[in-house]
Amino acid sequence: MAEHYKPQKYKAWELTLEERFQEYFPPLGEREAVTEANRCLYCYDAPCMVACPTHIDIPTFIKKIATGNVKGSARTILEANLLGATCSRVCPVEELCEGACVLNHDHPPIMIGRLQRYAMDYAADRKIKFFEPGKRNGLKVAVVGTGPAGLSCAGELAKLGFDVTCLEKKPLAGGLDTYGIVVFREPVEVSLSEVKMIEQLGVTVKTNVTVGKDVSFDELVKQYDAVFVSVGMGNVPALEIPGEELEGVVDGLDFIEETKIMKLDSIEFGNRVCVIGAGNTAIDCVTIARRLGAERVMIVYRRSEAEMPCYHFEYEFALKEGVSFMFLTQPIEVVGKDGKVEGLRCIRMDLGGPDASGRRVPIPVPNSEFVLPCDMVVTAIGQKKRIDILEKLTAFGVKNSKGYIVVDPETNRTEHPKIFAGGDCVRSKGEASTVMAVQDGKIAAKAIFNQLVGSTTVQQAATRK
Amino acid sequence: MANLEIDFCGIKSPNPFWLASAPPSNSGYQVQKAFEQGWGGAVWKTIGAPVLNVCNRYGTIDYKGSKIIGLNNVKLISDRSVETNLKEIKEVKKNFPNHAVIVSVMVESSKEAWQDIVKRVEDTGADGFELNFGCPHGMSERGMGSAMGQVPEYTCMVTEWVMDVATRPVIVKLTPNITDIVQPARAAVKGRASAISLINTINSIMGVDLDTFRIVPDVGGKGGHGGYAGPAVKPIALHLLSAVASDPEIQKAKLPISGIGGVETWRDCVEFMLLGATSVQVCTAVMHWGFRIVEDMIDGMSNWMDEKGFKSCDEFIGKSVNRISSFGDFDLGFQTVARIDHSKCIQCNLCYIACNDAAHQCIDLKDLKLSDQTNERLWPVVREEDCVGCDLCSKVCPVDDCISMVEIETGRPHITWNELVAKKPEVLEWDKMEEYRQGANIHIH
Numbered sequence A: 001m002a003e004h005y006k007p008q009k010y011k012a013w014e015l016t017l018e019e020r021f022q023e024y025f026p027p028l029g030e031r032e033a034v035t036e037a038n039r040c041l042y043c044y045d046a047p048c049m050v051a052c053p054t055h056i057d058i059p060t061f062i063k064k065i066a067t068g069n070v071k072g073s074a075r076t077i078l079e080a081n082l083l084g085a086t087c088s089r090v091c092p093v094e095e096l097c098e099g100a101c102v103l104n105h106d107h108p109p110i111m112i113g114r115l116q117r118y119a120m121d122y123a124a125d126r127k128i129k130f131f132e133p134g135k136r137n138g139l140k141v142a143v144v145g146t147g148p149a150g151l152s153c154a155g156e157l158a159k160l161g162f163d164v165t166c167l168e169k170k171p172l173a174g175g176l177d178t179y180g181i182v183v184f185r186e187p188v189e190v191s192l193s194e195v196k197m198i199e200q201l202g203v204t205v206k207t208n209v210t211v212g213k214d215v216s217f218d219e220l221v222k223q224y225d226a227v228f229v230s231v232g233m234g235n236v237p238a239l240e241i242p243g244e245e246l247e248g249v250v251d252g253l254d255f256i257e258e259t260k261i262m263k264l265d266s267i268e269f270g271n272r273v274c275v276i277g278a279g280n281t282a283i284d285c286v287t288i289a290r291r292l293g294a295e296r297v298m299i300v301y302r303r304s305e306a307e308m309p310c311y312h313f314e315y316e317f318a319l320k321e322g323v324s325f326m327f328l329t330q331p332i333e334v335v336g337k338d339g340k341v342e343g344l345r346c347i348r349m350d351l352g353g354p355d356a357s358g359r360r361v362p363i364p365v366p367n368s369e370f371v372l373p374c375d376m377v378v379t380a381i382g383q384k385k386r387i388d389i390l391e392k393l394t395a396f397g398v399k400n401s402k403g404y405i406v407v408d409p410e411t412n413r414t415e416h417p418k419i420f421a422g423g424d425c426v427r428s429k430g431e432a433s434t435v436m437a438v439q440d441g442k443i444a445a446k447a448i449f450n451q452l453v454g455s456t457t458v459q460q461a462a463t464r465k
Numbered sequence B: 001m002a003n004l005e006i007d008f009c010g011i012k013s014p015n016p017f018w019l020a021s022a023p024p025s026n027s028g029y030q031v032q033k034a035f036e037q038g039w040g041g042a043v044w045k046t047i048g049a050p051v052l053n054v055c056n057r058y059g060t061i062d063y064k065g066s067k068i069i070g071l072n073n074v075k076l077i078s079d080r081s082v083e084t085n086l087k088e089i090k091e092v093k094k095n096f097p098n099h100a101v102i103v104s105v106m107v108e109s110s111k112e113a114w115q116d117i118v119k120r121v122e123d124t125g126a127d128g129f130e131l132n133f134g135c136p137h138g139m140s141e142r143g144m145g146s147a148m149g150q151v152p153e154y155t156c157m158v159t160e161w162v163m164d165v166a167t168r169p170v171i172v173k174l175t176p177n178i179t180d181i182v183q184p185a186r187a188a189v190k191g192r193a194s195a196i197s198l199i200n201t202i203n204s205i206m207g208v209d210l211d212t213f214r215i216v217p218d219v220g221g222k223g224g225h226g227g228y229a230g231p232a233v234k235p236i237a238l239h240l241l242s243a244v245a246s247d248p249e250i251q252k253a254k255l256p257i258s259g260i261g262g263v264e265t266w267r268d269c270v271e272f273m274l275l276g277a278t279s280v281q282v283c284t285a286v287m288h289w290g291f292r293i294v295e296d297m298i299d300g301m302s303n304w305m306d307e308k309g310f311k312s313c314d315e316f317i318g319k320s321v322n323r324i325s326s327f328g329d330f331d332l333g334f335q336t337v338a339r340i341d342h343s344k345c346i347q348c349n350l351c352y353i354a355c356n357d358a359a360h361q362c363i364d365l366k367d368l369k370l371s372d373q374t375n376e377r378l379w380p381v382v383r384e385e386d387c388v389g390c391d392l393c394s395k396v397c398p399v400d401d402c403i404s405m406v407e408i409e410t411g412r413p414h415i416t417w418n419e420l421v422a423k424k425p426e427v428l429e430w431d432k433m434e435e436y437r438q439g440a441n442i443h444i445h
Helices: A030-039 A047-051 A058-066 A070-080 A084-090 A112-125 A148-159 A188-200 A217-223 A252-261 A280-292 A312-320 A387-394 A434-452 A456-464 B028-037 B082-095 B111-122 B152-165 B182-190 B231-245 B248-253 B266-274 B284-289 B291-308 B350-358 B392-396 B417-423 B430-440
Strands: A140-144 A163-167 A204-206 A226-229 A249-251 A272-276 A296-300 A324-326 A329-337 A340-354 A360-364 A370-373 A376-379 A419-421 B006-008 B011-013 B017-019 B041-048 B058-063 B066-073 B100-106 B128-132 B170-173 B195-198 B202-204 B226-229 B257-260 B277-282 B335-340 B363-366 B379-382 B403-408
Touching (some): A030 A058, A047 A058, A140 A148, A148 A163, A148 A188, A148 A434, A217 A226, A226 A434, A252 A280, A252 A376, A419 A434, B011 B100, B017 B291, B028 B041, B028 B291, B041 B082, B041 B128, B066 B231, B100 B111, B111 B152, B152 B170, B226 B231, B266 B291, B284 B291
Parallel strands (some): A140 A163, A140 A226, A226 A419, A249 A376, A272 A376, A296 A324, B017 B041, B017 B277, B100 B128, B128 B170
Antiparallel strands (some): A329 A340, A340 A360, A340 A370, B006 B011, B058 B066, B066 B226, B335 B403, B363 B379
């Protein structure tokens, strides 16, 4: 029986727990991929390529899928972005390449993300190795943190002949790609195989090593020719409302992490779940709570729909998943009984005039308090700044601004000549995303090479080898 | 990475991908840009007799959403002076000594004119010549181009004139607008040509505008035949290439062939080379997409060669030529039947209607009572005993690997038509043919 005739199971209650955590988008079949690839106009000086922060040569990789040179397609992607497999799954393509597609004005844009995933899967399935470590130049670089910025920097440096050591405080490398992206967007194996690819380039990855505890920045700066800091951001900050110590109040990032590394049926969740915040992490939390089996899931957000920081496609996804949105609602207390969450006391808000960011300021409506009954509260109101790291770096003259490390955007170098930084810990403005982090790593790797080895032309020659 | 270098009758090229003599090789600027992007060689746009061009020059065929599956033109040879061209050719060759620079030439039919242009081109340092005996429009009306290529005696004569003075390799470019392309190919051999290239463009009218009744392309209210090229002509080019490549006289002369006609991707290149081309020439694809397409040609062919274990192009050039045969030598006992994989079938029934209306009525629609079937619709089922193995059903099937043609053995004698009529000439009468079929287990309903 043809697959087509199996009734499509899309209602959550018709799926098993495992099925609910499969990748949301199925892989494209060969015919689908080739048909879609042939729809690409192969624009010259294409806007998709400009919109991609890593400037992948998108028309070329798509053309190669169309001609059946899928291996070449994968190489084209990886030459610009070593984390092409993760990016194909997690990039906000509507905001980037696909949003820029020239077809948009009267056609659906090309499915660039899914075509990229097709090429990346092809290479992964066949275990194709694309790059060799560069000829050793005797220089050593330490990379602190193995999220996408760190891995990208380490991989590019290894291709150029550097001896790179990555230090990761967690048991697994990959940063948020491994721990922080919901599995139905990216299975953990994809991120781990990217780590493996970087290791195959000769990079040493040491996990369970905390810089500042197991090894000091002082030692790193002394022992290495350059240090790349890509420590990301911290956990979710406290709500600073009464009751947040109650059992049932969970840090959103920890909640996502559980779904990445634990057996799904061993994860604890509530039946009525309130997620506080309306960014992409909040959407992840509320949708995984739903997919784990929570009956009522809701986003509690003090501003309105228009101010939500999450991507629009994430909002649409949450609505489709059956999430309720409590807009203009400010939590003021977690209420509980016997140490456990029983509800979230909230107050209604109105919107006043615009604040410094241009968003309208929420103002409490007097006498509008009410309690939302719930047995789990997930916090997703942003991430803590890495004050611990910033303080240590200040000793080296590294500046920071509002909790973010200050770098020169051309080189990602800090005020200290040996210390470079990238990823979310420098992303003081604009969207923090995997693809931006990958580009930071590339920029820093190039700058480290230029600073320690030579000019751009020498680098190009080395890259070609 | 595999080695893509080729040696084309002494002309070395870093890869087999050349620009065809056409608008993309019109100037030094273009050819140098192409070389920078990876093209291995270029056949310079034909230089020679003075010309004047017209507007519009192109007509195209778009097919169900795909632009330019066919392109025709009424452009002429280079409308820039011979001197300008020679100066630029010299410069390009100096800047790119390791790339193949071949100059296409065409002049009036006089020994003096041909020998003169050849001598002038030789001074540029170009690697060789291509004699344009194929341009089907404009020039042919002036007695040049295909007017020469269509008469083998002329082809031979002019080739001889050129060979008498040329010190560099000379490629004769053939026109497809002829009954038997092997004849001018043999004439080129007789004229001592160093190599052959084919095909030039095919005579064509691209269309008529239903509102204005104008011809496409329209030149001020008039239209005429132009040269047809692009992906749609590839099968014709492959056939003509194989006809030349498998001809015993050409094979004996060991002339390399440059394949032209609808080449767009590395896959096309490989096919031309498997059928005997040492280099391939590209025009329409570059006119559509730009020089940058060569990157995938190099990458794709190299990956394919690595996968197949070929270290150099020589290892696969002409590999399929010995399979070129003629109908009379095909095995009449080779039998296939269609098998439909119902686990893949989506019940579009295109195979059923194609077989029923246009083939041999051997697919039925049946209730298969498949256990997990959720609809009441019937399934296409092949009656294998009646299937003639024509392969139409699998060709119309929109699902990959759903209908496959499976080889079966039914005891039919493995004999060719030529062998059969030599052994049993009586089968050329219908009653004896019927008799033979009965004995050979061939039943036609």
